[in-house]
Amino acid sequence: MKDLLLSIDLGTQSVRALLYDLRGDLIGRQQQVFTDYQREQPGWMSHDGEGFWRAAANCCQRLWAQEPAWRARVAGVGVTTQRGSIVPMAADGACLAPVLIWLDQRRASRLPTLSPLWRGAFALAGVAGTIAAFQREAEVNWWAQHATDVHRRAHKFMLVSGLLNQRLTGRFADSIGSQVAYLPFDYKRHAWAGAHDWKWQALAVRPDQLPDLLPVGSVMGTVTAAAAQVSGIPEGTPVLAAAADKACEILGSGALQPEVGALSYGTTATINMTSARYVEPTPFVPPYPAAVAGHYSAEVQITRGFWLVSWFKEQFGHPERVAAESLGVAPEQLFDELVAQVPPGSLGLTLQPTWSPGIRTPGPEAKGAIIGFGESHTRAHLYRAILEGLAYALREGRERLEKRSGVRFSELRVSGGGSQSDAAMQLTADVFNLPVARPHTHETSGLGAAMDVAVGLGLHADMPTAVAEMTRVARWFEPQPGAVQTYDQLYTQVYRPLYGKLRPLYQAIRQITGYPAPD
Secondary structure (H helix, E strand, O other), X not given: OOOEEEEEEEOOOEEEXXXXXXXXXXXXXXXXXXXXXXXXXXXXXXXXXXXXXXXXXXXXXHHHHHOOHHHHOEEEEEEEEOOOOEEEEOOOOOEOOOEEOOOOOOOOOOOOXXXXXXXXXXXXXXXXXXXXXXXXXXXXXXXXXXXXXXXXXXXXXXXXXXHHHHHHHXXXXXXXXHOOOOOOEEOOOOEEOOOOOOHHHHOOOOHHHOOEEEOOOOEEEEOOHHHHHXXXXXXXXXXXXXXXHHHHHHHHOOXXXXXXXXXXEXXXXXXXXXXXXXXXXXXXXXXXXXXXXXXXXXXXXXXXXXHHHHHHHHHHOHHHHHHHHHHOOOHHHHHHHHHHOOOOOHHHOEEEOOOOOOOOOOOOOOOOXXXXXXXXXXXXXXXHHHHHHHHHHHHHHHHHHHHHHOOOOOEEEEEOHHHHOHHHHHHHHHHHXXXXXXXXXXXXXXXXXXXXXXXXXOOXXXXXXXXXXXXXXXXXXXXXXXXXXXXXXXXXXHHHHHHHHHHHHHHHHHHHHOOOOOO
């Protein structure tokens, strides 16, 4: 029987090969952690594209070694990956340069010139700075300025998802659902931008340098003999268009309706709303393609998100790391015990998690802040303040989404590694004053990709059926009235005004130190 669905989930920290059945149960899992990112200069971050593919194929081979019978039962393959990470590729499929990772901070300074008509229109709309920031962030513009030979030789500029799909099928194609990048993509039409769109002037890329785009759930091709030899996936297995990792997380958590908010507690923390309507979460910032064909995912993100938890573990979590190793448990499990030592609100210690600059909200001057220190505060208070600060920032995102869409959230689904923390889940329910659900599996990104495969192959009739059959709630967390009151006061009176009050100081820091680099 062809009754298993293979997801290749390549995130920032690792790649996983995941096997699901048609009930959404995780049958097999193999993982390889990435420890070989290249950092040629401070702020730069890249990775060998071929290394990404070898790691993904190796995880697949280990699945078949774990249980050989699984291999013959694979009905189809779906790829979900980190967003916004781009690589230039030659016509023979070779990577011409390392993949520039979404966290990479190199910026172009010599920008393509926009026509006077577009410049005037953007100035009139008050978004000229936003457009210039978009151009500086674009990897294709950086290659055009600093790696002209690579840029000239590029047959295609591919996202990591497109790279893996090309390795599997031999075709330069990618899913519409994976298009989250500084490329000339029309987020409203779900297609490459039209011939007269301003993005073709703003970005140093030609239409022929971009891959074919296919709708979510469509068959992109089949596994080639060469890919089968490397990965062990049977030759001829269908490869279906899935979506980017955040989009698949949302689907895998069961947040199919707009009133069900989806939080992702990953390296980037996000709050999303899935809708059939085009809703910009911030003016001129588009919603991304959802993992459901023809749908949009309006998103507000905290770029460093649960990276802050990793930062705390590295900088302050030595006792828990040592104890966890001796007990054979994850350090995060012991961090929950730290949170339990501290009351809601962390005795006023408040963290603003804008650790990375943004384009519009937050702005390019953004930095993080921790205020309210007193003699009673310990590292336990700091850890709880990190979790609370992330929840405050996402609550602010919720208010923007509800205002822009006219839809109010009735519940939240939380996925990503941080969702495994009971403490994080409970304080999220308290900060939002909403019931919060943890899905039955923490591998929701891979599950969402598997659901796209299942519907695309007709193994489930449609996406509502797939959600009903393949997603479940493992545990609900209900708001606690006392904590809700404390958080509401701290959020409205302390957290919300914080960025506006500190912004002039952030701008002064930027001017004095040059960090983040002025435009």
